[in-house]
Amino acid sequence: MQLLRDILDKQVVDREQVKIGKVDGLVAELRRGKPPKVVAIELGSISLARRLGVVPGRWTARLAARLSGKRQARPHRIGWNKVRDIGVDIEFDIDVRRTRIFSWQDWLREHVVGRIPGA
Amino acid sequence: MKKLLEISLGVVTSVGGFLEVGSMATAAQAGALFGFQLIWAVVLGTICIIFLVEMAGRFAAVSHHTIADGIRERFGFNAFILPLLATLLVNFLVLSAEIGGVAIAAELATGISFQWWALPVAFLAWLLLWKGTFGLIEKGVSMLGLVTLCFVVGAVMLRPEWKEVAVGAVPSLPHHDTAKYWFMAVSILGASISPYLFMFYSSGAIEDQWDKSYLGTNRAIAGLGMSFGGTISVGVLIVAALVLGAHGVAEVDDYNQLPLMLIPIFGFWGFVLFVASLAIACFGAALEVALQQAYLVAQGFGWNWGEDLKPRDDPGFSLAYTLTLFLAAIPIVLGLDPLKLTIFSMALTAASLPLTVVPFLFLLNDERYVGEHRNGLISNAAVIFVTALGFVLAVVTVPLQIFGGT
Numbered sequence: 344m345q346l347l348r349d350i351l352d353k354q355v356v357d358r359e360q361v362k363i364g365k366v367d368g369l370v371a372e373l374r375r376g377k378p379p380k381v382v383a384i385e386l387g388s389i390s391l392a393r394r395l396g397v398v399p400g401r402w403t404a405r406l407a408a409r410l411s412g413k414r415q416a417r418p419h420r421i422g423w424n425k426v427r428d429i430g431v432d433i434e435f436d437i438d439v440r441r442t443r444i445f446s447w448q449d450w451l452r453e454h455v456v457g458r459i460p461g462a
Numbered sequence: 463m464k465k466l467l468e469i470s471l472g473v474v475t476s477v478g479g480f481l482e483v484g485s486m487a488t489a490a491q492a493g494a495l496f497g498f499q500l501i502w503a504v505v506l507g508t509i510c511i512i513f514l515v516e517m518a519g520r521f522a523a524v525s526h527h528t529i530a531d532g533i534r535e536r537f538g539f540n541a542f543i544l545p546l547l548a549t550l551l552v553n554f555l556v557l558s559a560e561i562g563g564v565a566i567a568a569e570l571a572t573g574i575s576f577q578w579w580a581l582p583v584a585f586l587a588w589l590l591l592w593k594g595t596f597g598l599i600e601k602g603v604s605m606l607g608l609v610t611l612c613f614v615v616g617a618v619m620l621r622p623e624w625k626e627v628a629v630g631a632v633p634s635l636p637h638h639d640t641a642k643y644w645f646m647a648v649s650i651l652g653a654s655i656s657p658y659l660f661m662f663y664s665s666g667a668i669e670d671q672w673d674k675s676y677l678g679t680n681r682a683i684a685g686l687g688m689s690f691g692g693t694i695s696v697g698v699l700i701v702a703a704l705v706l707g708a709h710g711v712a713e714v715d716d717y718n719q720l721p722l723m724l725i726p727i728f729g730f731w732g733f734v735l736f737v738a739s740l741a742i743a744c745f746g747a748a749l750e751v752a753l754q755q756a757y758l759v760a761q762g763f764g765w766n767w768g769e770d771l772k773p774r775d776d777p778g779f780s781l782a783y784t785l786t787l788f789l790a791a792i793p794i795v796l797g798l799d800p801l802k803l804t805i806f807s808m809a810l811t812a813a814s815l816p817l818t819v820v821p822f823l824f825l826l827n828d829e830r831y832v833g834e835h836r837n838g839l840i841s842n843a844a845v846i847f848v849t850a851l852g853f854v855l856a857v858v859t860v861p862l863q864i865f866g867g868t
Contacts, residue, residue, distance in 0.1 A: 352535050352542075354527075354764050365534060365764035394539055431525060431535075431830065448765070451777040461593050462773040462780075 344429070346381065354432040355386065355421075357439040364444065366433065367391045368418060383420040384433075386444060390418040411446070419444045465679060472683035473690055475604040476515070479662060480691025482747030483563035484556065484653035484808045486740065487801060489695045490723065491714045492646045493702030495639065498622075498630030501696055503647045505631050507654025508692030510851065513844035514819065516684035517826050517837070518660040522667035523676045525831040529664045529818075530761040532825040545817040546762055550755065552814050553658050555807035557751040557790040561587075562800025563744030566717045567737045580794035584787045587748050591783055596669040596769040599753070603746040610743055612735040613697035616727045620704045627700065645866030648855055649805055652812030654692070655848065658754045661818070665757040669769060677835065701727070717801050752790075756782035806863070813859040815852030823849065 344350070346369060355363045368385030389407055393400030408416035419442065421435050428434040439445055456462050485504075492500040518529050527535070534542040565579035590599060636643035663684075672680070705723050706714065714720065720740075724732030753769060760767035760779040773780035794800060823845045826837040837845070 347538070352538050354531065354535065362764055362766045365539075365762075367539065391539055395543070431527065448777050451781060452774050456773050456777040456781060459592070459773070 349429065350381075350384070350433065355384070356432050356434050357437050358427065358434065359438065360434075361439050363435075363439050368393065370420060381423050383422050385418040385420055387418045389416075393418075411450075415443070415446070468679055469682045469686070471601060472679065473687040474608065475600050475666075476663070476683060476687025477604060477607055477610070477691045477694065479604075479659050479747065479750055480511075480654075480688060481607065481610050481694050481743045482556075482653075483559050483740070483744045483800070483804050484649075484656070484811075485691075485695045486563075486698055486743060487714075487720075487804045488646065488649045488653045488808055489698040490702040490706070490720055491805070492650060493699040493704075494706040494714050495712050496636065496643060496646065497703045497707060498626050498700065499634060499636065500643070500646055500650060501627060501630035501699060502633040503650040504654065504692055504695045504699060506633075507651045508688055508695075510651075510655050510844070510848045511659060512684050512688045513841060514655065514660045514822065514848065515663050515688060516681055517822055517841060517845070518664035519667050519672070519680035519684060520677060520835055521825060521832060522664040523672040523680055524674055524833060524835045526668065526673075527831065528668055528757065528761050529661050529821070529825070530758050532831060533818075533821045534762050536825055536828065536831075537821065542762060545821070546758065548814045548817050549657055549661070549758060552807065552811050553751050553755050553758075554786065554790055555803065555810060556656070556658065557748060557755070557786065558793045558798075559800060559804040559807050560744045560748035560751060561787075561791050562794045562798070562803060564741050564748065565794055566800055567741035567744065570718070570721055570733075570737050570740075576800065577795055577797050580791040581788075583745070583748070584791035587745065587752060588784055588787045590749060591753060591769070591787075592773060592780065594769075596666070599749050599769065600666060600670075603742070603749060606742045607746050609735065610694050610739045612724065612728070612739060613694055613701055615697075616724055616732075617697040617700040617704075619727055620701065622700050622704060627696075639866075641862060641866035643866070644858070645809070645862040648812050648859055648862055649808040651851070651855060652808040652810070652815075654695070655815060655852075656811055657814065657818040658751050661758065662750050662754045665754065665761070674835070698723075715801065748787075752783045752787045755786040756780070809859050809863055812852075812855040814856070816849060816856055819845065819849050819852050 351366050351369060353366050355366055357363055364386040366384045367387060368390035369381055370383040370385060371379040372382045373379050389404050392403035404416050421437060425435045425437055427436045489504060521532060522528055533545060561580055561583050564583045565576035568579040569576040701723050705726055709722060711719050721733050721736045724736045728735060756779050757767060759782045765778045766776045767779040768776060825831060829836060
């Protein structure tokens with residue numbers, strides 16, 4: 344398996360097959376005397392912006408913190424130990440409703456979309 | 463029998479996507495100014511889009527991923543962002559032009575200036591997307607699109623010299639207005655080979671839950687549907703050449719000249735048919751382009767998406783088409799000339815082609831996605847040809863726009 348080819352940017356689904364996002368970043372742990380080990384994947388606009396450069400990453404993190412508080416100033420992480428299946432999609436053994444990954448969609452649903460008749 | 467029904471529905475549907483303000487306006491302009499001489503551009507564009515649509519459908523049916531998914535996943539975010547932004551911009555202009563097309567049809571029908579119609583049109587399109595299902599939009603609107611067949615009927619009734627039509631299908635050098643000739647050729651190619659068309663088609667295959675058993679259906683729909691759409695475009699071109707040319711209208715620079723096309727053939731009903739064709743074709747395309755904008759964003763970032771879901775179940779997706787529709791109405795509200803915008807956005811579409819076509823070469827040969835159904839020699843040759851064509855178009859569009867644009 345190649346990390347960049349087979350993991351990065353692939354579709355992430357939870358155990359109910361809900362589309363959560365794409366693998367926007369990878370987190371590896373450096374270990375003395377041993378090869379680095381992948382410990383988590385990252386999701387969200389902050390990790391995406393970081394891939395474009397240091398400055399866009401910093402600005403996006405600041406923007407996220409201003410819009411939705413300090414808790415959202417870091418990218419969402421899902422531990423690698425939760426991975427269940429790696430195919431064309433990558434399935435994690437989590438329930439997205441119990442995470443904060445969809446908090447912006449919940450906000451939209453509550454404050455914008457849900458207020459429009461017929462939604 | 464079921465397959466046959468499916469194929470005929472699919473063929474009708476793809477006409478709905480193919481024939482829109484761009485193909486109508488470019489074909490009419492080309493016919494008026496150059497007679498049958500630019501038919502080859504419609505034919506070439508149609509052949510190219512047949513291949514791309516077939517591949518987009520095959521990719522989706524086998525891998526259960528859309529082309530936009532594929533570009534992001536295979537090439538990474540940093541490579542994806544360029545086609546993403548380019549396609550969002552081009553689609554935005556095209557959507558604006560389609561809304562303008564419906565608004566012009568409404569102006570022709572009522573006499574009330576097109577600017578007033580842009581927001582009602584956008585609202586009606588939004589309402590259909592908000593409340594409707596994919597099946598309703600795909601089948602309902604495109605069934606109505608059959609009215610555009612009146613151009614084919616009209617072309618036959620005018621009894622053109624079929625030998626000359628055939629001669630027009632072979633590329634030839636212009637005798638006058640050289641820069642304009644090539645600019646028209648580029649715009650026709652841009653109108654036929656639209657990224658939104660094949661990207662929407664691959665999303666539609668997912669919405670309709672295609673699997674490998676649909677590969678034959680897909681091939682038939684791509685081939686027949688796009689040829690059908692191309693035939694109607696040629697019909698528009700022939701009618702424009704014989705009617706507008708004969709009435710001394712060589713340069714179509716105003717939408718008000720266009721309804722003249724069908725009046726000598728059908729009388730007053732020709733006017734009604736033209737207005738209905740323009741309104742329906744553009745409205746159908748507006749729905750598809752608006753949906754495609756939302757598909758593109760949702761698929762690119764991996765959100766939940768689907769036209770059959772309730773908006774509250776995919777808020778990001780439904781907000782994307784809502785914003786896109788109302789923003790795209792603004793240029794028309796402000797009085798931007800829809801015809802100029804149409805021709806401009808078609809040329810820009812042509813220029814953006816390499817960004818969305820190059821990925822086909824990789825995605826359709828990647829066994830992890832398409833397995834044994836990867837491209838054969840002919841399909842790969844076709845992609846390479848379209849890519850090369852795309853690069854040529856990208857380079858020549860801007861100079862031609864300056865020297866040959868209207």
